[in-house]
Amino acid sequence: MSLQRCATCGKEFERDFGDSSSSLHCPPCVQQLAQSTRASLPLPADTLLPASFPVTVALIAASVLVFVIMVLRGVSAFSPTPQQAISFGADFGPLTLNGQWWRLLTSMFVHFGLIHLGLNMWCLWNLGRAAERLLGRFSYLLAYLVSGIFGSIASVYWHPLAAGAGASGAIFGLAGVLVSFVYLKKTPAHLQTNTKMLGSLGTFIAYNLVFGAAIPGISNAAHIGGLVMGLAVGALLPSASASESSRRTRLSLVVALSAMVLFASAVATKRLRAGVSELASIQQLLAKGNNDEALSRLQQLTTREPNLAPAQAMLASLYFGKSRYPEAVAALQKAYDADPGNIAYLQKLSRAYLTLGQFDQAVAFYQKPATQNPRDSRAHLGLGAAYMGKRQYDSAISEFPQAVTLDPKTVAPQHVLAISE
Numbered sequence: 451m452s453l454q455r456c457a458t459c460g461k462e463f464e465r466d467f468g469d470s471s472s473s474l475h476c477p478p479c480v481q482q483l484a485q486s487t488r489a490s491l492p493l494p495a496d497t498l499l500p501a502s503f504p505v506t507v508a509l510i511a512a513s514v515l516v517f518v519i520m521v522l523r524g525v526s527a528f529s530p531t532p533q534q535a536i537s538f539g540a541d542f543g544p545l546t547l548n549g550q551w552w553r554l555l556t557s558m559f560v561h562f563g564l565i566h567l568g569l570n571m572w573c574l575w576n577l578g579r580a581a582e583r584l585l586g587r588f589s590y591l592l593a594y595l596v597s598g599i600f601g602s603i604a605s606v607y608w609h610p611l612a613a614g615a616g617a618s619g620a621i622f623g624l625a626g627v628l629v630s631f632v633y634l635k636k637t638p639a640h641l642q643t644n645t646k647m648l649g650s651l652g653t654f655i656a657y658n659l660v661f662g663a664a665i666p667g668i669s670n671a672a673h674i675g676g677l678v679m680g681l682a683v684g685a686l687l688p689s690a691s692a693s694e695s696s697r698r699t700r701l702s703l704v705v706a707l708s709a710m711v712l713f714a715s716a717v718a719t720k721r722l723r724a725g726v727s728e729l730a731s732i733q734q735l736l737a738k739g740n741n742d743e744a745l746s747r748l749q750q751l752t753t754r755e756p757n758l759a760p761a762q763a764m765l766a767s768l769y770f771g772k773s774r775y776p777e778a779v780a781a782l783q784k785a786y787d788a789d790p791g792n793i794a795y796l797q798k799l800s801r802a803y804l805t806l807g808q809f810d811q812a813v814a815f816y817q818k819p820a821t822q823n824p825r826d827s828r829a830h831l832g833l834g835a836a837y838m839g840k841r842q843y844d845s846a847i848s849e850f851p852q853a854v855t856l857d858p859k860t861v862a863p864q865h866v867l868a869i870s871e
Contacts, residue, residue: 592683
């Protein structure tokens with residue numbers, strides 16, 4: 451034992467030189483340094499251990515559990531129907547906007563089959579572990595849930611009559627929060643990050659947005675909504691170097707602001723998509739046989755919202771049922787104009803023109819599906835029938851063989867071809 455002068459305070463203290471763990475600082479200074487180090491961490495040190503990812507594991511387990519329950523209840527493991535997904539908590543405008551707001555959260559844990567689940571969970575495992583280490587558990591969970599809910603709201607706004615489900619909105623939120631958090635250099639000092647991480651995140655975001663735009667049925671609205679919310683949350687989260695008191699204050703502010711944004715966006719979506727809520731109640735009237743009241747409500751609704759395609763299509767069906775053909779075709783034309791990508795509206799409108807003997811319009815409309823999908827036998831059959839109505843027999847005969855080749859069971863074109871030979 452000998453006296454040693456403390457390198458921090460300058461006071462002398464007894465030091466055992468035979469002990470290799472003995473410090474160059476006196477015991478009080480060692481204790482003070484330890485407390486200072488703990489205070490500089492964003493969370494207790496054990497939450498940053500690289501082998502411990504309880505939040506990520508719990509989120510994945512929740513999604514897998516919901517999927518297993520769905521399959522055990524008889525839902526297809528590879529291709530659940532939209533109605534089945536809705537029954538297990540998927541997002542659906544007529545229900546969500548009519549008070550079932552919990553769907554904004556539950557839809558994040560419902561998936562359309564094993565492939566959808568596997569891809570999302572693989573992304574969550576990779577991005578979630580990085581976020582859990584860099585942000586800390588509470589901030590990570592906050593960013594995930596807030597981004598996912600905002601993505602669900604965006605999906606309801608852009609696709610109010612489609613069933614929305616999956617964790618992709620929340621996963622894009624994680625990518626967004628990591629981009630802003632790393633870019634603003636808020637990461638813990640002992641965890642090394644570099645520009646390669648930002649590049650990888652940027653590639654992930656760009657690739658999946660392009661992929662989502664190219665594949666029908668993928669909601670890029672949820673992706674973009676989650677991404678925007680994640681970028682904002684990442685910018686607002688406290689830096690890892692902030693003191694514990696400053697960190698708690700900042701996190702409370704982020705929670706409050708996030709809650710206000712989610713509430714305001716949900717209210718705005720409900721107001722802007724009020725027609726969707728009304729459409730659900732009109733469907734209930736039709737189910738009860740109150741067609742006259744439903745017709746009156748639809749006429750008022752389509753006057754207020756002429757671009758609400760499902761309402762126009764429903765109105766057309768009621769007009770057809772009452773033999774009010776000109777009004778039915780006009781409503782169906784408005785439905786198609788509002789949603790030109792809907793092949794069902796195109797086919798219905800083409801058949802309506804053919805039935806009413808408006809062969810020029812029928813030819814124009816049947817040419818679209820025949821061009822977009824050359825293997826659609828119904829389009830070639832309809833186009834041939836329209837040409838027959840115009841007495842353009844050569845053109846008709848050129849369409850009917852394609853319909854027969856694509857669907858050998860089609861009887862009508864075979865009959866026409868037999869007569870013409």
